[in-house]
Amino acid sequence: xxxxxxxxxxxxxxxxxxxxxxxxxxxxxxxxxxxxxxxxxxxxxxxxxxxxxxxxxxxxxxxxxxxxxxxxxxxxxxxxxxxxxxxxxxxxxxxxxxxxxxxxxxxxxxxxxxxxxxxxxxxxxxxxxxxxxxxxxxxxxxxxxxxxxxxxxxxxxxxxxxxxxxxxxxxxxxxxxxxxxxxxxxxxxxxxxxxxxxxxxxxxxxxxxxxxxxxxxxxxxxxxxxxxxxxxxxxxxxxxxxxxxxxxxxxxxxxxxxxxxxxxxxxxxxxxxxxxxxxxxxx
Amino acid sequence: xxxxxxxxxxxxxxxxxxxxxxxxxxxxxxxxxxxxxxxxxxxxxxxxxxxxxxxxxxxxxxxxxxxxxxxxxxxxxxxxxxxxxxxxxxxxxxxxxxxxxxxxxxxxxxxxxxxxxxxxxxxxxxxxxxxxxxxxxxxxxxxxxxxxxxxxxxxxxxxxxxxxxxxxxxxxxxxxxxxxxxxxxxxxxxxxxxxxxxxxxxxxxxxxxxxxxxxxxxxxxxxxxxxxxxxxxxxxxxxxxxxxxxxxxxxxxxxxxx
Numbered sequence: 001x002x003x004x005x006x007x008x009x010x011x012x013x014x015x016x017x018x019x020x021x022x023x024x025x026x027x028x029x030x031x032x033x034x035x036x037x038x039x040x041x042x043x044x045x046x047x048x049x050x051x052x053x054x055x056x057x058x059x060x061x062x063x064x065x066x067x068x069x070x071x072x073x074x075x076x077x078x079x080x081x082x083x084x085x086x087x088x089x090x091x092x093x094x095x096x097x098x099x100x101x102x103x104x105x106x107x108x109x110x111x112x113x114x115x116x117x118x119x120x121x122x123x124x125x126x127x128x129x130x131x132x133x134x135x136x137x138x139x140x141x142x143x144x145x146x147x148x149x150x151x152x153x154x155x156x157x158x159x160x161x162x163x164x165x166x167x168x169x170x171x172x173x174x175x176x177x178x179x180x181x182x183x184x185x186x187x188x189x190x191x192x193x194x195x196x197x198x199x200x201x202x203x204x205x206x207x208x209x210x211x212x213x214x215x216x217x218x219x220x221x222x223x224x225x226x227x228x229x230x231x232x233x234x235x236x237x238x239x240x241x242x243x244x245x246x247x248x249x250x251x252x253x254x255x256x257x258x259x260x261x262x263x264x265x266x267x268x269x270x271x272x273x274x275x276x277x278x279x280x281x282x283x
Numbered sequence: 284x285x286x287x288x289x290x291x292x293x294x295x296x297x298x299x300x301x302x303x304x305x306x307x308x309x310x311x312x313x314x315x316x317x318x319x320x321x322x323x324x325x326x327x328x329x330x331x332x333x334x335x336x337x338x339x340x341x342x343x344x345x346x347x348x349x350x351x352x353x354x355x356x357x358x359x360x361x362x363x364x365x366x367x368x369x370x371x372x373x374x375x376x377x378x379x380x381x382x383x384x385x386x387x388x389x390x391x392x393x394x395x396x397x398x399x400x401x402x403x404x405x406x407x408x409x410x411x412x413x414x415x416x417x418x419x420x421x422x423x424x425x426x427x428x429x430x431x432x433x434x435x436x437x438x439x440x441x442x443x444x445x446x447x448x449x450x451x452x453x454x455x456x457x458x459x460x461x462x463x464x465x466x467x468x469x470x471x472x473x474x475x476x477x478x479x480x481x482x483x484x485x486x487x488x489x490x491x492x493x494x495x496x497x498x499x500x501x502x503x504x505x506x507x508x509x510x511x512x513x514x515x516x517x518x519x520x521x522x523x524x525x526x527x528x529x530x531x532x533x534x535x536x537x538x539x540x541x
Contacts, residue, residue, distance in 0.1 A: 026366055
């Protein structure tokens with residue numbers, strides 16, 4: 001196809017046939033029209049290890065009437081901190097959000113494509129994808145990243161969504177985790193964590209998780225779990241009170257959809273967690 | 284081998300124009316107009332699923348008349364064009380002008396190169412940061428492109444509708460009034476009003492949507508069902524005057540800042 005050169009995206013020319021072919025997937029369209037824009041178009045040098053920033057810990061848990069997903073702010077490269085205030089939790093449409101662990105550059109690109117893909121589908125079809133449909137789309141994108149994972153640039157997302165079609169709205173918040181091959185696993189226990197600090201975060205969640213909690217309590221639990229991850233994992237950043245860097249938290253409920261918890265609230269909760277740990281360092 | 288009959292280029296293009304115009308004239312009309320808070324689309328459309336009006340991108344809307352399969356194809360192509368541009372650059376780099384240009388090129392090349400022209404007429408509307416930046420482009424089957432300052436009327440009975448709209452339209456109308464003006468104009472041109480039938484099109488035959496300036500990110504919103512009913516009331520109850528705007532829709536949650 002002669003439309004793959006960059007100059008052709010600024011056409012004073014008519015649309016190429018790929019634009020007029022039916023289909024509702026933006027990723028499929030890119031594959032036909034501009035494959036070099038896909039995250040999987042990267043080429044990897046054989047045998048050479050690439051140093052790139054890695055995102056660390058993401059936690060998600062459900063509560064009564066929704067789901068919360070939160071991430072710390074640190075990105076590491078080897079044993080240095082690459083970035084202190086990276087955002088690793090993204091709202092991808094009205095009722096879903098994705099947190100990313102692993103190679104930050106590739107992960108952010110995948111999430112960006114995923115968000116465009118969801119909106120693209122919605123605009124073309126006039127309805128949103130089902131929650132399982134969204135989870136599967138993300139799975140396909142992770143699968144496409146397997147070559148990179150083999151080169152040491154793995155991406156492991158955590159997907160949280162609210163299912164507006166669920167029979168029981170109190171239990172409509174759902175969490176899906178993935179492995180590097182794109183395998184997708186629904187979390188029936190109601191909580192999950194990914195990334196380098198996930199072991200510690202998950203242990204904390206196991207003790208603190210309450211399926212009937214309200215949103216406020218669930219957000220606090222998420223921040224507690226991230227604190228515990230930062231406590232024992234060097235890659236995870238704790239609440240940075242000096243620089244005022246706090247976890248990014250997204251809640252998804254029927255009424256509000258997917259929204260960021262405002263920073264003043266996460267700041268207040270994070271500082272409350274830190275204050276409580278002063279008297280009881282193990283939480 | 285048989286000799287093809289000679290036809291002059293003028294004749295061929297005239298025939299194609301006539302063919303396209305006839306096709307478009309069979310359809311029902313669409314009105315797109317600027318109002319106080321953005322751009323309003325009102326279409327006469329008995330179907331609630333086969334849309335004539337839709338969202339292309341965050342600040343860009345689309346309306347079309349003519350053959351459904353053809354304009355639906357163009358609509359999807361427009362969404363792909365906008366999405367690839369926004370993905371490659373930034374959402375702010377997607378403009379109605381560039382979209383209107385590729386539509387014009389596409390319509391023009393089909394018109395001059397293929398036997399059958401596309402039987403469609405399209406409006407690309409973009410809502411800007413301020414009313415001065417709102418733009419409406421009208422694109423016809425031959426690829427002509429016109430920027431309209433106030434409103435666009437397209438479709439089968441466009442002349443009668445445009446005449447009615449010309450008298451009633453003023454700039455900066457509030458939403459409810461703009462809807463009433465548009466519905467009145469559409470009804471003046473419609474074949475399903477007058478002559479013993481009701482004077483105004485009823486709600487079931489209307490498709491209404493807006494591009495709202497103040498909505499963050501995605502400006503496009505359909506106005507459906509109970510949100511539309513109060514806007515269509517011919518004479519609003521006196522006490523409602525000057526009060527707050529009626530609840531027009533459940534607001535979708537705002538999108539992430541990226």
